[in-house]
Amino acid sequence: NAGVTQTPKFQVLKTGQSMTLQCAQDMNHNSMYWYRQDPGMGLRLIYYSASEGTTDKGEVPNGYNVSRLNKREFSLRLESAAPSQTSVYFCASSLYGYTFGSGTRLTVV
């Protein structure tokens, strides 16, 4: 029972590079989310998808884009990475309460 799977687990980018964080869930959940976790700031919502085919901005969407590819997959893209995007990124899906992925630790230098 995989739950929510995120790839990669670690990534180092140079300023200006792009990358896509992948997330997949096997629980048939409608809703999926991307959060970033920063020290002293808790988890902040970047984007979410209430159902397949829909996406909406969260609290901190600037610099990010998302794609809800199908019901299982929800990807997060950084088009031009900046040092301020150094963070731990968590994907989650929900039915009644969230199930989180294991996180992606991203460093932008």
Add this chain to the structure above:
Amino acid sequence: AQRVTQPEKLLSVFKGAPVELKCNYSYSGSPELFWYVQYSRQRLQLLLRHISRESIKGFTADLNKGETSFHLKKPFAQEEDSAMYYCALGGTGGGNKLTFGTGTQLKVEL
């Protein structure tokens, strides 16, 4: 706007002592509240939700609408309770969005 406040960044207690992690919320409707726990470098896990009124790993939390609080309590702390704890508030918008507090690091000392 909905908001979750966890006033303590760090709470240090001795093993066997009572624990109370504070959480206050701001919300105009009927709130749905959760506690999540994150052990060192692991994914966040649901600890408990107010609607189920259950006790998990000896932790309980009672929703006090008058004080807009959802404090997490445990009568006797164990070393394995050391972790980061997040209080979260359910939203009114679509998608079951949660608003998280900034977290409290609980350290249980021997």
